[in-house]
Amino acid sequence: MSSGPSQGGILFVLSGPSGVGKDTVIARLKERGLPIHYCVTVTTRAMRQGEVHGVNYFFVSPEEFERMRSSGELLESALVHGYCYGTPRAQVRDVLASGRDVVLKVDVQGAATVKRKVPDAVFIFLAPESFAELKERLQARGTESTADLSVRLKNARQELADLPQYDYVVVNYHDRLDETVDKVSAIITAEHCRVRPRHIVL
Secondary structure, three states: OOOOOOOOOOEEEEEOOOOOOHHHHHHHHHHOOOOEEEOOEEEOOOOOOOOOEOOOEEEOOHHHHHHHHHOOOEEEEEEEOOEEEEEEHHHHHHHHHOOOEEEEEOOHHHHHHHHHHOOOOEEEEEEOOOHHHHHHHHHHHOOOOHHHHHHHHHHHHHHHOOHHHOOEEEEOOOOOHHHHHHHHHHHHHHHOOOOOOOOOOO
């Protein structure tokens, strides 16, 4: 019988609709100082105020993104809300090989790609308490145009329908961030207590 912790790290995929609070949850996880690597995504969208290249995202041109995609440098890539997003394969592989866990924040489309390539990863769906609450969050942050907001809300309805494809669902209730982070942390802990450890291969 196989038992004990896995030799390599575990890949955790945190996903959910735009505006549900993925970045906020990850920021709070970082504050808690867990020994986890948070993968930085590559994107072609413009940098928002307060964002830092290489910290929030790697901001690249469409041409550079296509070069990375075609050369196999990306674990997954997707066109989301009119922009390209992708996960650097080497970044994930090297950290996992060192024995550390990786948290990968991707949209639902990207999560589906990762699930096909790395089925033993752990998939966590971050859900809003209601669609109305999600709409309020997107409107309140004020980072999208009216057209972009409409696209994100339309996509969110489709993304919520993909919830059954995930291992876990965590509802991110308004003003209860620490409760949400507690649940995500508990999932991470539980996965390291499995009798049959996950075997992550990239």
